Amino acid sequence: MHELSIAQNILSMVNSRVEKEGIQLEATAVTVMIGEFRNVDPESLEFAFDAMKPSFEFCRNCLLKIISVKAEGICTKSMHSFHPEKQNGFSCPICNSAIKEFKSGEELDIVRIIISTIDQGRLECTK
Amino acid sequence: MHEVVDEHILQRIMGNNEDAAEHNREHFDENGNVAINFMSAPGAGKTTLLEACIQKLKAKFKIAVIEGDMVGTLDADRLAGTGAPVHQISTGRACHLDASMVGRLLHQELFDKYQVLFIENVGNLVCPAEFPLGEHFRVVLLSASEGDDKPLKYPVIFKNCNAVVFTKCDLLPHVNFDLEKAAEAVKNLNPEASIFSISVKTGEGLSQFLQWLSAQILAKQKHALHNKAIAAEGGFNVYFDASESNICRRQ
Numbered sequence: 001m002h003e004l005s006i007a008q009n010i011l012s013m014v015n016s017r018v019e020k021e022g023i024q025l026e027a028t029a030v031t032v033m034i035g036e037f038r039n040v041d042p043e044s045l046e047f048a049f050d051a052m053k054p055s056f057e058f059c060r061n062c063l064l065k066i067i068s069v070k071a072e073g074i075c076t077k078s079m080h081s082f083h084p085e086k087q088n089g090f091s092c093p094i095c096n097s098a099i100k101e102f103k104s105g106e107e108l109d110i111v112r113i114i115i116s117t118i119d120q121g122r123l124e125c126t127k
Numbered sequence: 128m129h130e131v132v133d134e135h136i137l138q139r140i141m142g143n144n145e146d147a148a149e150h151n152r153e154h155f156d157e158n159g160n161v162a163i164n165f166m167s168a169p170g171a172g173k174t175t176l177l178e179a180c181i182q183k184l185k186a187k188f189k190i191a192v193i194e195g196d197m198v199g200t201l202d203a204d205r206l207a208g209t210g211a212p213v214h215q216i217s218t219g220r221a222c223h224l225d226a227s228m229v230g231r232l233l234h235q236e237l238f239d240k241y242q243v244l245f246i247e248n249v250g251n252l253v254c255p256a257e258f259p260l261g262e263h264f265r266v267v268l269l270s271a272s273e274g275d276d277k278p279l280k281y282p283v284i285f286k287n288c289n290a291v292v293f294t295k296c297d298l299l300p301h302v303n304f305d306l307e308k309a310a311e312a313v314k315n316l317n318p319e320a321s322i323f324s325i326s327v328k329t330g331e332g333l334s335q336f337l338q339w340l341s342a343q344i345l346a347k348q349k350h351a352l353h354n355k356a357i358a359a360e361g362g363f364n365v366y367f368d369a370s371e372s373n374i375c376r377r378q
């Protein structure tokens with residue numbers, strides 16, 4: 001459900017970025033990184049993004065690209081690097097110890113925005 | 128079509144909530160309040176536990192409550208029965224509290240001076256994990272009548288909290304809930320978390336949890352006093368700089 005507010009955040013950040021850049025411009029793509037240990041469902045996010053983008057002036061033709069980032073944990077006992085798996089109860093598969101920290105898997109960031117000049121042809125079409 | 132900007136940036140998507148949470152935290156710290164966010168699936172026993180905590184701790188601390196609910200004031204009414212001031216945030220369609228909702232309430236200054244703020248979040252194990260409110264501590268409840276695999280299914284919320292409370296433990300003989308298994312997953316995800324098994328119905332384990340809660344509150348208060356003393360001596364602790372603290376009141 002909160003994918004709606006996440007989509008809204010992305011769109012308004014992109015929208016104000018375009019606004020800052022100048023006139024006759026629009027965003028054509030935004031790339032986001034979503035870690036495995038964030039509660040974001042990519043499909044719901046895409047759905048919400050497409051549903052909301054018409055109401056953001058400079059994002060109407062913006063594509064959302066999602067990079068899913070696999071989690072990598074470091075274990076408490078031996079600093080092993082591993083992928084936390086449900087079937088191990090998220091423990092380290094080598095020494096069975098807990099996760100001390102995540103090296104990756106908690107991202108929720110915009111990493112790339114592409115801004116282009118508005119396609120005149122398309123602009124006329126819509127008039 | 129002509130690409131004019133192809134920018135590689137790093138912008139936190141939840142930055143607006145994080146900023147609002149930080150602002151709430153400044154309010155809490157400025158006033159010496161300790162805020163605790165209680166989260167769980169619907170019906171895990173948040174309201175029941177809060178009622179018990181307020182009854183047991185109200186002689187020790189001045190307690191206020193923010194009750195987050197999608198609709199209705201049932202839980203807020205129950206909590207008001209303890210004598211503590213309660214303010215409800217009706218989230219409508221949103222299935223979680225966010226930091227700006229809490230901030231709006233703080234700015235209305237509805238509460239008299241209080242020391243401890245209990246926040247009951249909307250019943251949900253997913254969204255509240257993504258919306259910190261500026262609280263000092265997070266407590267996640269999991270009841271014996273739910274599955275013991277919840278920490279495996281919803282790891283994010285169990286990873287990002289200070290304590291996990293297994294509730295309704297009086298039901299353990301009647302249900303298929305493996306306490307060890309649930310605790311194991313929590314410990315693997317979050318080795319620092321304190322873990323409690325309680326039943327508010329029988330009172331089992333409640334005193335251990337209350338002890339932990341009091342200790343956290345007292346430690347935070349002591350820390351705040353310490354900061355205040357530094358500020359009074361002309362130290363550079365911005366939180367307690369009077370001119371700084373007036374900024375948002377004027378808004």
Ligand SMILES: Nc1nc2c(ncn2[C@@H]2O[C@H](COP(=O)(O)OP(=O)(O)O)[C@@H](O)[C@H]2O)c(=O)[nH]1
Binds near residue numbers: 171176250297328329
């Ligand atoms: N058996 C048992 N039931 C409990 C316990 N704590 C709460 N409940 C019941 O669980 C239901 C939901 O509790 P509530 O506090 O409203 O849950 P919330 O939705 O998380 O606020 C209520 O019917 C409570 O009476 C307990 O320790 N043991």
Ligand SMILES: [Mg+2]
Binds near residue numbers: 175
């Ligand atoms: Mg409740």
Ligand SMILES: [Zn+2]
Binds near residue numbers: 078080092093096097
């Ligand atoms: Zn290891």
Ligand SMILES: [Zn+2]
Binds near residue numbers: 150154234375376
């Ligand atoms: Zn403020």
